[in-house]
Amino acid sequence: MSFEFWLIYAATIFIASIVPGPSMLLALTHGIRYGAGRAMFSGLGNVAASMLQAGVSIAGLGVLLTASQPLFLVIKYAGAAYLVWLGFTVWRAPAENLDIDTRVIRKASKPAHRLFLDAFMVALGNPKAIVFFSALFPQFIGSDGVTALECFLMLFVMAVLAFVAWMIYAFGGEKIAGMFRRFSIGRIVNRVLGTTFIGAGIGLAVSER
Numbered sequence: 001m002s003f004e005f006w007l008i009y010a011a012t013i014f015i016a017s018i019v020p021g022p023s024m025l026l027a028l029t030h031g032i033r034y035g036a037g038r039a040m041f042s043g044l045g046n047v048a049a050s051m052l053q054a055g056v057s058i059a060g061l062g063v064l065l066t067a068s069q070p071l072f073l074v075i076k077y078a079g080a081a082y083l084v085w086l087g088f089t090v091w092r093a094p095a096e097n098l099d100i101d102t103r104v105i106r107k108a109s110k111p112a113h114r115l116f117l118d119a120f121m122v123a124l125g126n127p128k129a130i131v132f133f134s135a136l137f138p139q140f141i142g143s144d145g146v147t148a149l150e151c152f153l154m155l156f157v158m159a160v161l162a163f164v165a166w167m168i169y170a171f172g173g174e175k176i177a178g179m180f181r182r183f184s185i186g187r188i189v190n191r192v193l194g195t196t197f198i199g200a201g202i203g204l205a206v207s208e209r
Contacts, residue, residue: 031173045119087198
């Protein structure tokens with residue numbers, strides 16, 4: 001595979017990763033509430049789900065998901081319900097969770113495995129990602145196919161870029177959090193983020209295939 005191939009592939013993956021959506025909204029939220037350092041755990045959850053979806057697509061199972069209306073709907077509605085549940089959780093969160101100075105030492109802060117699971121479930125609950133990967137990868141695989149090493153490298157590049165995109169949002173959220181604290185609008189921020197998550201869940205549920 002040529003340098004031009006990897007350049008185009010990396011640019012396509014990065015653009016697809018950084019486009020705003022439920023996962024990037026969660027990255028921003030975790031950056032605001034827990035800081036970029038702890039948002040790394042949720043970033044790993046997002047990458048794990050993306051790798052699983054990409055692997056499913058490469059294995060050809062994405063075609064089954066595209067053709068199976070019941071399976072597609074089960075995954076879609078489960079993902080939508082999880083987004084709505086996250087929205088209510090954020091909406092009801094106390095405003096003091098946005099306090100940067102105490103956030104790091106707060107014992108009530110969400111544990112790393114919960115951050116990982118939140119991001120994993122949000123990403124996994126979007127069946128359109130598998131359909132997207134099923135449409136994307138054939139564009140970069142020639143008629144001769146790819147070797148196991150090339151397949152690994154494609155997945156590795158995707159994982160790195162997805163994590164970078166996640167952390168860009170998380171760092172942005174951490175920077176914004178300082179402004180939220182200074183102006184004492186933490187509760188309003190929680191309401192806005194929570195409502196956005198709920199809206200994203202409802203939007204996913206009512207969207208067409």
